[in-house]
Amino acid sequence: MAQYFEVHPENPQARLLKQAVNLLQQGAVLAVPTDSSYALVCHLDDRDAADRLRRIRQVDDKHHLTLLCRDLSELSNYAKVDNKQYRLLKAATPGAYTFILEATKEVPRRVSHPQRKTIGLRVPDHKVLQALLELHGAPLLATTLIPAGETEPLNDAVEIRQRYEHPLAAVVDAGACPLEPTTVVDLTPMGDGDDPVVVREGRGSVAALGL
Numbered sequence: 001m002a003q004y005f006e007v008h009p010e011n012p013q014a015r016l017l018k019q020a021v022n023l024l025q026q027g028a029v030l031a032v033p034t035d036s037s038y039a040l041v042c043h044l045d046d047r048d049a050a051d052r053l054r055r056i057r058q059v060d061d062k063h064h065l066t067l068l069c070r071d072l073s074e075l076s077n078y079a080k081v082d083n084k085q086y087r088l089l090k091a092a093t094p095g096a097y098t099f100i101l102e103a104t105k106e107v108p109r110r111v112s113h114p115q116r117k118t119i120g121l122r123v124p125d126h127k128v129l130q131a132l133l134e135l136h137g138a139p140l141l142a143t144t145l146i147p148a149g150e151t152e153p154l155n156d157a158v159e160i161r162q163r164y165e166h167p168l169a170a171v172v173d174a175g176a177c178p179l180e181p182t183t184v185v186d187l188t189p190m191g192d193g194d195d196p197v198v199v200r201e202g203r204g205s206v207a208a209l210g211l
Contacts, residue, residue, distance in 0.1 A: 002031075002161050003170035009033075012128045012174065014135070020172055021135045028169030029053045031145055031160045034068075035096045035126040036182045036203050037153035038160060040168075041068065041140040050111060050141055056167045058148035065111055066098055066120040067139045070130065074139060075121050078106050085187045088196065088209060092185075094125035096178070096203035100186040111141060118188055128174040144181065155179050178203055185209065 003023070005016040020030060027049045029042045040057055042049035044067065054063065069075040072089055079101035081089065089099060103112040103119040112119045121139075124130065133140065145160065146153045154160050157173030164171075183204035186197040198206055 002165050002168040004157075004161055004173065005170060006157075006173045007128055009174040010127055012131050014131070017128075017132050017135050017172075020132060020170055023169045024136060024140070029056060029167070031157070031164065031168055031171045032129055032132060033126060033157075033172065033174040033177050034129055034142075035094075035124045035178065036144070037177045037179050038145045038155060038157070039068075039142045040145050041142045044111070044139050044141045045108065047108075047110065052167070053141065053143060056164065057143050057146070059143070061110070063143070064113065064120055066122060066142045067107070067111075068129065068133060068142050069121055069123050069139045070133045071123060075123060078104055078139065079119060079121055080104055088185075088187065092204065092209055093123035094130070095123070096125065096180070096182045097209075098122045098182045098184045100184065100188060100199070102188055116188070120184070122182060126174075128172065132172070153177075153179065153181075185211070 007016050024043050027046045029052050031038055032041050040053050042053045098120045100118050100120050107119050144153050155176050157171050161171045181202040183202040184199040186199050
């Protein structure tokens with residue numbers, strides 16, 4: 001049975017989050033709230049945990065996973081960011097955006113795009129998730145919690161626990177999420193004359209990025 005951590009959405013109890021972080025550092029997969037929907041997360045450097053995350057989500061190694069980062073300085077350790085990209089990222093983070101960028105050598109090859117060597121990164125605007133990332137002290141590998149064969153993410157932590165009580169180590173419940181996907185922006189084409197490419201328009205405002 002998955003453990004269940006019910007936390008306050010604005011002032012999450014540190015002792016509960018520390019228990020969740022301890023599980024992550026032992027190689028567990030957790031369900032956590034974000035500023036777009038609930039997501040599955042695990043330790044970035046744990047191959048077995050990443051494989052288990054994919055099995056739970058029922059996706060193969062071609063499915064793009066995302067790195068959740070605490071802030072821009074952490075993001076820049078895992079992606080190559082030039083001045084033009086940095087200005088756009090600074091304007092958009094934290095927020096409900098996923099940015100596709102060229103991965104650095106800090107990103108395990110198995111989680112970046114096999115041909116393009118890119119990775120999706122984001123800095124979420126969610127107090128519980130930010131507190132969890134702070135305690136963890138490193139990015140988390142993530143994927144939206146959409147059950148196999150369905151199109152909508154789950155938004156009820158109790159239902160998530162019931163449906164995934166065996167494969168998940170824990171569920172962090174901070175109440176309902178917005179249930180709208182992130183806006184995905186590909187920044188890799190940004191040369192002198194290239195503009196960012198909006199891959200998917202979601203909760204993050206495209207107009208706020210000037211696109």
